[in-house]
Structure formats: structure tokens, C-alpha cells
Amino acid sequence: MLAPRGTERYCRWNVKSPFIRALRLRCPHCGGGPIFVTWSRLVPNCPVCGLGLERGEEGYWLGAYFFNLMAVETVFTVWVVGFLALTWPSPPWDLFQITTVLLMAVTPFLFFPFSKTLFLAFDLMVRPVSEEDFRVPHEEARRHGVRPPRGPSATP
Numbered sequence: 166m167l168a169p170r171g172t173e174r175y176c177r178w179n180v181k182s183p184f185i186r187a188l189r190l191r192c193p194h195c196g197g198g199p200i201f202v203t204w205s206r207l208v209p210n211c212p213v214c215g216l217g218l219e220r221g222e223e224g225y226w227l228g229a230y231f232f233n234l235m236a237v238e239t240v241f242t243v244w245v246v247g248f249l250a251l252t253w254p255s256p257p258w259d260l261f262q263i264t265t266v267l268l269m270a271v272t273p274f275l276f277f278p279f280s281k282t283l284f285l286a287f288d289l290m291v292r293p294v295s296e297e298d299f300r301v302p303h304e305e306a307r308r309h310g311v312r313p314p315r316g317p318s319a320t321p
């Protein structure tokens with residue numbers, strides 16, 4: 166199916182930009198922020214567009230945990246293949262074991278906020294925003310010291 170004339174650039178931008186925003190730990194919908202209170206804790210709503218960051222379902226962040234697991238497994242695979250390729254035929258196994266355990270302990274913690282924003286970007290791609298995503302009360306966001314949302318979609 167062909168995209169309507171003139172929308173190719175829009176479509177391409179629309180797919181990439183939420184993930185770029187997510188990698189910058191910003192709201193995948195608008196690029197606003199900050200959306201993290203701590204390294205692992207999100208504000209309930211984007212302070213700029215008002216998007217509810219937990220999109221309504223119980224266990225919503227299970228997908229983020231899956232993204233985190235994929236990242237850890239990717240790092241593990243690249244580490245094992247890279248280390249063994251560089252040190253073969255006599256890899257230092259003790260060093261390999263210690264560094265692998267440390268890497269596997271640190272990577273999930275470091276990637277945790279990215280897994281949340283990347284999952285949110287993926288979810289926004291699969292399930293585009295609706296009016297309901299902006300209906301979540303914003304009082305809790307204000308309690309976290311975040312500015313109230315603005316713009317046409319920021320209805321209280």
C-alpha cells in the first residue's frame with residue numbers, strides 16, 4: 166500500500182522520532198521532560214503534553230522489562246562473541262567470568278529507564294495516543310514538582 170503523496174517524509178519522521186526521544190529519556194510523544202523523578206521512577210504524566218505515561222493497564226511495564234531483558238541478552242551476546250574472538254585461542258577464563266558477572270549485574274540497572282521510554286515509544290507506535298491518554302489527572306505530576314501541562318490537548 167502506498168502512502169498518500171507528500172506523507173513519506175512525515176511517516177518516516179513519525180516512526181523514528183519517538184525512539185530518538187526515548188533514547189534521550191524524554192517523552193516519546195512530544196519530546197518534553199523531564200519525565201523521570203529518579204533513575205527508575207517516572208512522573209505519572211508528561212509535564213509538557215500531559216500524556217499519561219502508564220497507559221492504563223495493570224502490569225503495563227512488563228513490556229519494559231522485556232525490552233530490558235532483550236538489551237541485557239544483546240550485551241551478553243556481543244560481549245561473549247567479542248571477548249572470545251579477541252582473546253582466542255587462550256582466553257583468560259577467570260577474567261572472563263568476573264567481567265561477565267559484573268556486566269550482567271550492571272547492564273539491567275543502567276538500561277532500566279531507557280527500557281521504559283523505549284517501550285513507551287513502541288507502545289505509542291502500536292497504539293497511537295487517544296484522548297483517554299490525556300485524561301489522567303495531572304495533580305500527581307504537580308506533586309512531583311513538575312510544571313502543569315500546556316497546549317490544546319491538556320484538558321484537566
Ligand SMILES: [Zn+2]
Binds near residue numbers: 195
Ligand atoms: Zn509529552
